[in-house]
Amino acid sequence: MTDTLREPTFLILTALAARPQHGYGILRDVEEISSGRVRLRAGTLYTALDRMSSDGWVAIDREEVVDGRLRRYYRLTDLGAARLATEVERMRANTRAAEQRLRARPIGGTA
Amino acid sequence: MTDTLREPTFLILTALAARPQHGYGILRDVEEISSGRVRLRAGTLYTALDRMSSDGWVAIDREEVVDGRLRRYYRLTDLGAARLATEVERMRANTRAAEQRLRARPIGGTA
DNA sequence: GCATATATGTCGATCATCGGTATATACCGT
DNA sequence: ACGGTATATACCGATGATCGACATATATGC
Numbered sequence: 001m002t003d004t005l006r007e008p009t010f011l012i013l014t015a016l017a018a019r020p021q022h023g024y025g026i027l028r029d030v031e032e033i034s035s036g037r038v039r040l041r042a043g044t045l046y047t048a049l050d051r052m053s054s055d056g057w058v059a060i061d062r063e064e065v066v067d068g069r070l071r072r073y074y075r076l077t078d079l080g081a082a083r084l085a086t087e088v089e090r091m092r093a094n095t096r097a098a099e100q101r102l103r104a105r106p107i108g109g110t111a
Numbered sequence: 112m113t114d115t116l117r118e119p120t121f122l123i124l125t126a127l128a129a130r131p132q133h134g135y136g137i138l139r140d141v142e143e144i145s146s147g148r149v150r151l152r153a154g155t156l157y158t159a160l161d162r163m164s165s166d167g168w169v170a171i172d173r174e175e176v177v178d179g180r181l182r183r184y185y186r187l188t189d190l191g192a193a194r195l196a197t198e199v200e201r202m203r204a205n206t207r208a209a210e211q212r213l214r215a216r217p218i219g220g221t222a
Numbered sequence: 223g224c225a226t227a228t229a230t231g232t233c234g235a236t237c238a239t240c241g242g243t244a245t246a247t248a249c250c251g252t
Numbered sequence: 253a254c255g256g257t258a259t260a261t262a263c264c265g266a267t268g269a270t271c272g273a274c275a276t277a278t279a280t281g282c
């Protein structure tokens with residue numbers, strides 16, 4: 001519970017915070033959340049979902065078959081939501097500290 | 112320039128944003144910045160300083176000898192400050208997105 | 223016939239960080 | 253005299269999340 005989340009993990013949890021979604025939907029959502037900056041690799045996504053499932057952060061919500069293709073929907077658990085909230089607090093504290101110090105820094109001349 | 116910073120790297124840059132500091136001073140400062148949460152390993156610190164030196168994010172400011180012990184002071188370069196500022200913006204955007212979605216999420220009943 | 227979108231998955235490689243260890247000096251309490 | 257803690261820098265093997273590439277399958281558009 002103590003360790004920091006990497007960006008892909010963070011964004012997957014964020015995507016699922018909105019609503020249950022299936023893998024490919026998460027892929028699209030993460031891209032939208034990050035304004036196109038982050039494009040998850042399939043390997044990253046499914047490895048992360050497996051890991052977070054066994055950690056109890058996400059759970060399989062339901063499975064559907066659309067056009068002969070499987071859609072496995074995941075949802076955020078309360079534990080996962082709490083983990084995400086903790087991470088948000090940590091990031092807030094860190095950004096606050098960094099901004100404060102960057103503002104105090106003399107501009108230029110230190111190249 | 113695109114990849115995300117890990118917390119130790121982020122906090123080392125933040126520590127140096129305030130003023131030039133030597134290794135052990137950074138160790139103490141990072142602990143203070145993070146309210147005692149993050150205690151950098153010596154290996155992490157010096158490996159990171161070497162890496163960031165070759166990336167041009169930090170530079171050796173000066174060297175002193177105090178009580179027969181070497182003190183190597185590092186300072187943040189303009190490039191390093193820019194990199195930190197970029198990272199702060201990224202984290203701000205991510206926390207904003209996560210908070211928005213966590214607030215919209217129905218509380219409880221999804222364990 | 224070929225590219226693209228949808229959809230899930232495996233596998234080897236990379237790399238920052240962790241945890242432990244090494245090396246020194248100085249100070250404090252017992 | 254001895255042990256513990258603080259100061260100070262540095263190396264090294266292990267870990268683990270992510271990357272990049274590949275595999276498989278269906279549907280749609282050109």
